[in-house]
Amino acid sequence: MSFSQAPIYKHFGVDDGLPSSEVYDIYQDKEGYIWFATDKGLSRFNGYEFENFTTKDGLLDNTILDFYPQENGQVWAYGYHSQSLFYFDDVFDGFKTYEHNDILKQQLNPSTILKSIVVDEKQTLFIGGYGLCGLIEITKEGQLIRQYDLNLISDTPTGNKDVNLGIQTKNGVLFSICSDYKSTEDVLFINPEYIIDSRLELAILNDNESIFIDKELGVLSKNGETRYYNAHKSPVGIKRINDHLFFVGYYNNGAEIRDVSGEIIERFLPKKTVTNFLIDTEGSYWFSTLDDDVFYVKNPNLKVYTEQHVTSIVKNDNNVLYAGFYNGNIIRITQKRRDTLYKAQNTSHALVEFDNVHNVLYGYSEDKLMKFAKQKHTLYTYVRKFPEHIGKPLLRSITHGFSTIENDSITLFSLNQKVQDVCMYKNDVLIGTSSGLFIQKDSIIKPYQPVDILKSRIDDLDVNHNTNTVYIATQGSGVVVYGDSIYSINKEKGLTNDIVSEVHIENDSIVWACTNSGLNRIAFKTNNTYSITTITKADGLLSNDIDDVEIINDTVWVATKKGLCYFKKEVILEKEASKILSLTLKDVSVNNVFIDKDNIKLKYNQNNIDFTLQAISHKNTNNINYLYRLKEIDSHWTSTRNRKISFPSLSPGNYTFEAKASLIHSLSDNQINYNFKIRPPFWKSWWFYSLCTLLFAGLVYLFFKIRVLTYNKDIIRELIRLTIKRLKRKEQFYNFRSNGEDFKIPSHDILHIKSQGNYLDISTTKKTYTIRCKIGDFIATTPDALEYLRVHRSYIIRIDQVSSKGKNWVVINGEKIPVGETYLSQLEKIQF
8 A cells, every 4th residue: 555654745837837847946035925046037926826037027147046035135146147146125126236246257267156145234245156266255335355265276176175165154154265274263164075066055053053065965063073964865955944953955865854963854755856945934845846846835744644545534542543445444553553454355445433432443344344352353244334432232324224233233223214324312312314313212213303404414423422412414504513502513604515524523622524625623612602723625635525534632634535644733723823924916907907006097988997916825825815995985895715806887086995815813914005096077077067157157148148038938948958968968877776776777768757655657768667755856866857847746757758748738758648737837848
C-alpha cells in the first residue's frame, strides 16, 4: 500500500500564470503579495492571479536570481545578464534603477554573481559575491571603496583552493577573498574546506551560529570554527527559520528543515531541485524549484498518511488508531509503524469500531464480522453499520432491520424501511432509517418523529450518555440535536452542507459533522448556542468528501474519499485567528474602460461603473467576503464573494464608493473610499433650466405685449403646456408601486386615471395598473402636471391623448369618458 506522512501541496505553474518553471527566490511584501524571481522576469501573486513584470515594465533584466530586502522597506534585486541593480518599495509603486550602476559594472566580470547586498542607514551600498574578490562599498554620492581585494585573481575564484570567505559582522555581508586575513571585531574570516562555487550562500541563525554553503552545507560559529553536515546532497539554497531551525534545498533531492545540530525535522518534495523557501505571514510554506514551478503548503500541520480511500476509523483506549479501507483492508496505525490486521481481496469496504467497555476491536469486511481480542474471532454475518458506542448486546444495522449479537447468538428485528444506523438510548433502541427516526420500545417498533426534521433520512446516530443527548446525521436537515429539546444545525446556521453522513462526539461540548462539502467542528456553549468551524479542501484537506473523523489527543484524523490525513488542533485556532493582510482597490472601469484617477467627473452617459477589489489572505482566498455600498444611496452594506462590484446605469449625482473585506471571524481594518461624480445631461443642468425659464418668461411677455392671446387664458395655458412639452421632450417617467412591484413607465403612455375609492386604475397604452392613492393627490405626484385635467370626480385624463370631445364627454383611445357638470369648464382647456 502506498502511504506517506507528507504535506498536502498545491502546485502553481506556467499554466496558472507563472512566467517560468525556473524559479530562484520567493519574497512576501508588506501587503501580502508573494513575489517570485525567475529567468523570465518577476511575478507577484495575490491569491487569485499572477501579475508578471519584464523589461517592458521597468526591469533592467529578465533573469533575476535573488531578492535582498532592506531594513528601510526597499527590496533590491540584481539583473544577472545586465549586471545591474534595481529596487522597489515594500508597498509597490514601480521599479527604480540604482543610480550608480555604471560604477558597479566596472568592478564585475562576466562570471560574477552577487550574493550579498546591504544598504545601510547612510544609503551606502555593501556588495559581496561569487567571482568578486573583496568587499565593495559605494556611498550615496557614488564614491567607490574596495576592501580585502589584495592579490586578486584575474577573472574568477572558481577552481582555486586559496579562496577564503569574509563576513562583515555588523550587517552580515558575505564576500569572497583571495588572500589570508586575520579576523577582527568587524569582519570574520574563514577558510572553507571545499572549493567554493556559484552556490555560495550564508544565513545567520543567531548571535553564535550561521549556516553556509561553499559546496557543501556547513555551520559557522562566532569564533570562526566550521563544521559540515554529512549531507552530500549538493545544497543549492538555505534560509533561516528561527534561531535554531533552517531550510536547505538540494539539487534533485528535495528540501529539508533541520535544526542547528543537523537533525532533519521534516522533508519535502523528494527528487525535485528546491531553490528557496518561504514561511508567509499566515504560516503557510512556499517552495521554489528549478523546472518544477512553485509549490504551496497551506497548512503545514495538515499531513497525508495515505492517499487510498479510507471508509472508517476508530481509536482504542490507548489512542491506537484503526482504519478500514474501501478495498476491505483493516490496519492498525501507531506512531512508529502500521500493521495489517486483515488483508482483503478488494471486494467490499471495511468498517471498524471499538468496544470501550470490553476493550475489543470489531471489524467488518467481505461479509465477515471479526472480533480482534487476544485471538481473532470471525462470525459470518452481514453488517451495514456499527453504532459508535458498542455495548452489550452488540447492535448492528442491516439493510431492512437490525440485530443484536450476544455470545454469538443473533436476534433479528425487521423493518419495512432501509436501516442506516441504530443506537441504545434510555433502554430503548433508536433506529435511523431512510424515512426518518423509528424507536423500539417494549419490543414494538414504530415511527418516532415528534418534529418534521426527524422525518429526514438519517445516516448516523451517536449518543452522549453523559448529557443524554443524541446527535443525528441527516440528509436534508443537517445535524439534529435530540435531548431536552430538539433542534437542527444546518447550512443556514454555518454547516458546510445540510447533508451529513457521520457525526462524532469528541466530548460533552465538541461534536464533529462529516459532509461531502467538508468537515465541521461544532462547539456547544450554553442555552443551545454554539459556534461552527469548518475545515475543507480550501483549508488543505485532501478532499471535501468526508467519511469519518477521529480525535487522538491534539490530532484530528480525517478519513476522506481520497485518503487519510491528519492535522493538529492548532489548525482550527489558526483559522479562527485568520486576518485580511491587505485590502486595495485594484482597478476602476467606466463603460468598460479602465481609469486611474480618484474624484473623477463623468458625463451623464458614463454611468456604468465597475470596481475590482483585492483582499489578500492566501489561506482564505475562497472565503473572503467583500462588503460594499454607495454611501449616498445605500444605508446598508451588501456582502458578496465576487471581487468585481458593478453599478449599471447610475443616475447623475455625487457618490462615494465604500468597501471592506471580512473573513469568518475577522473584519479588515482597512476601508476603501472612492469619490466620483456623474454630471447630468445639459438639458437637466441648472444653466439649461435657467435659459428655459428666461425664454419662457420672454415668450409670455411677448405674447402679452402684442395682446394676441390676451382674451384666451386657455390658449395661453395650452401654449405653455406645449412649450414645456417641447423642451422636455418625452423624458418624463411616472414611478409607482403596484402589487408589491416597483414600476417606472413613460408618462406619455398614460391615457386616463379612474378612481376606485382609495385606489386608482392607471390606464396606459399597454395595460392597466392599480395603485393606492387618492384621485385628488395624483396630479401632484406626476412629473408633468400640466398634461392632465380632472374632468369628473372619478376621472383624470391626459390632454394629449384626447382624440375628440363633446358637450359633456371626451374620447381617449376609443373610450368615451364622461365630464361632470362641475368640470364642464375644463373642456375649454382642450385645444386641437
